Amino acid sequence: MIVPFIAFLSYKRKIDKFELTGAILAIIGIGFLSLQLSADLNIGDLLTLGCAVAFAYQIFYTSKYVKDEDPITLTIIQMFVASFLAWIVVLFKGEVHFSMEVEAVSSIVYLAVFSTTIAYLFQTIAQKFTNETKTAIILSTESFWGMVFSVLLLNEVLTMRMMIGAILILCAIIISETKLSFLKRKQVEKLT
Secondary structure: OOOHHHHHHHHHHOOOOHHHHHHHHHHHHHHHHHHOOOOOOOHHHHHHHHHHHHHHHHHHHHHHHHHHOOOHHHHHHHHHHHHHHHHHHHHHHOOOOOOOHHHHHHHHHHHHHHHHHHHHHHHHHOOOOOHHHHHHHHHOOOHHHHHHHHHHHOOOOOOHHHHHHHHHHHHHHHHHHHHHHHHHHHHHHHHH
């Protein structure tokens, strides 16, 4: 839900009612899937909120620059900067003891290459063809797919709350994507 407001605050881009509705439904759906709905606020919640804001900015600026730049180059730069900053944090905290066991190294390589670099590359390529708000809404399906695979692979019990969250995320995508057909229909009506 943060991305449309970043566009508005940074570039005074009008907040589209379809995308805003989709973003609100997506965040409510994620809340149904992820939150425990307790009144307690802890450091993890604050870090998660900070991460959400940072990720919204990453989506926004990737959309802005990928229109004119090569997605592969942009992804390499993003991965280099993230790696550099991560190493600074590791060295600053003094955590310099590393395990060189094959299992540990292969897990790190898998996460770095497939779960991070290739995933961000595909996201960056896709953002060349869509706007930042739709990207954020589509990425919100991560919690939906996490729920689906937890039910299928881990035999987690499907609850009413999970179903409501999944339906809200699906509605968010449909609403944000139907804007184009709605606008085309309006243009045809004006011409006739």
